[in-house]
Amino acid sequence: MQAPSSRSVHLSEWRKNCFAIMSGTCTAGQKADAYRAQMLRIQYALASAELSQACAARLFRRYAEKYSAIVDSDNVETGLNNYAENVFTLARSQQTDSDRWKSGLSVSNVFKMSPVQEMLQAGRRFRDAQRAPASAPVVVHAEAVTTHPAELSARGGSGESGRCPPSAPGPDRPRDVPGSRPLMGPQSPQPPVVTDTPKTYLTSAARFGEVATAQFRAAPLFGNVKKENSRSPEASAGPSVSSSHPRERKAGHVSGTTDAFSTVPSKAFGETQEDGQREESGLPTFKTAKEQFWADQHKRCRQPLRASGPSYGGVKKSLGASRSRGIFGKFVPPVPQHEGGEPGGGLQCKPDSAGPAGPGHPADERLKNVEPKMIELIMNEIVDHGPPVTWDDIAGVEFAKATIKEVVVWPMLRPDIFTGLRGPPKGILLFGPPGTGKTLIGKCIASQSGATFFSISASSLTSKWVGEGEKMVRALFAVARSQQPAVIFIDEIDSLLSQRGDGEHESSRRMKTEFLVQLDGATTSPEDRVLVVGATNRPQEIDEAARRRLAKRLYIPLPEAAARKQMVTGLLSRERSCLSEEEVALVVQQSAGFSGADVTQLCREASLGPIRSLRVADITTITPDQVPPIAYVDFENAFRTVRPSVSPDDLELYENWNRTFGCGK
């Protein structure tokens, strides 16, 4: 029965204080005093487990809501010691009597109060328990514990502590202390009044903050401090941090109140300097997302989106086409084809995309309805270039190569000639059996056309951004138009533009439709130089509407004898081999029906023959020169394990489709 009675005493006190605060006859100062006292009581009750956390949080919230107009902060640090001034500033417009008020609370008498003493001890215990595993904060801790509150006001305003104003509230208190940081504004908490003691105090406040709900931030600085500090170089060099060990530094941040406070205004100040407009007016100016985007764009056009360095040779993300399929997996990113351009050209605003309105501007115009997030994704993840692949690297497929040069490369290089009827098609489809070089052709276009090359895999468009695919497609084309001349290469395009059926997902259907709209050029101008190149080994699955839009459908067949010979000799030229002309001809003859990939695999297998003929002991010791050359016998052995990957039946299907829809001879 003891507990309820003690509790009821507290409750009656709270009620009384609540009444005092609400009383219309109280001055603002009295109200604030009562409020502070009440806060302390609640904290004390919480620390001694007389109040539940939920109940305390509720009370805090209630008080904060009710008296926020006269009390600037509920934080023990800032509130207890300097509320008078901030309350005045805050309440000046609302409380006419507040100017005459002088608080009865001061640092010395507050610290002498027994609830505060108890709180300090509780906080110390809590902090010690928290810090037990870390050795770092020892220095900070010691300082905090040995500092007596009475010393603090005496120290305020000089030396290290001089950053903070003296702690005694009241009219005598100087508003600005030499060496202190600029204030953030009337509504912002001032820099800490006490430099050292709050280290202890903050800990108790932290506990306090933990129990408070998200709405009521009893110790907001505790959470913010860490964040701010981690960004502030000054913080890490602050006096409270006595070690460079990361762990120690972290601990120092948490408990180092001096740093913590000093960084808050410093950050705010930094932001002010960053933003020209804010700097001018001194007031925060509101920017819409669109305005922000334009500003960002403007900045980017003046300086490369990223430093060109990292994009050259850096690990670049891609939508999946590049990595999983290995198209550009080993790519050293672009050495751009534009003369005078900077490496990584695709990422910068190109001069030729600028148009009449000046560098970068039309590019922005085209992107105005596109979410910046999407643009960022596309710019960062899709734009890609490959290592140089020349037309000579592609064996055979002469007709396809000539056609591509005609409709892709030359129009990109000489747009003035390829206009009107000679204008290039908007879409090309490369189709044929697997491993015949369709992707290789894509890489070659990337290298040779001088266009910004967007390589995406349809499957990643459909899977990665479920529901966002439609927007992504729109953004992709918008960005491509802003970076033109541009080639959008979509490998495995069948998975993006397959026949639309009843069972398909709504989002995928919408994406397909959007793609068709974009491909149709409804939203493009005739001058736009954006070409879509699709590659597939399942052409029969492509939607008829898409088929029509991919006007040039080029069959990439299995390599003929001459092409296979070119591949074999090309691959063998990089190794030591001793095949005669006749033996090479035999290999070519026996590899009829092989795709380019199969031929490559055959040569790889054969090249292992000489190694296999060695004894294991020799392999560990011989030099590369001592490896025996590849001989015909190695090919004979390789033919036993490497078979053509395309069946005659499959081939028949491709031939038929080519006869029906292909644009070849």
Ligand SMILES: Nc1ncnc2c1ncn2[C@@H]1O[C@H](COP(=O)(O)OP(=O)(O)OP(=O)(O)O)[C@@H](O)[C@H]1O
């Ligand atoms: N015409 C070719 N000339 C030279 N090498 C070729 C040729 N065709 C294929 N290759 C070799 O085969 C490998 C695979 O080719 P690629 O990835 O371009 O085939 P693909 O037609 O895209 O196949 P899939 O339809 O399965 O995607 C290439 O990296 C290359 O080594």
Ligand SMILES: [Mg+2]
């Ligand atoms: Mg491919």
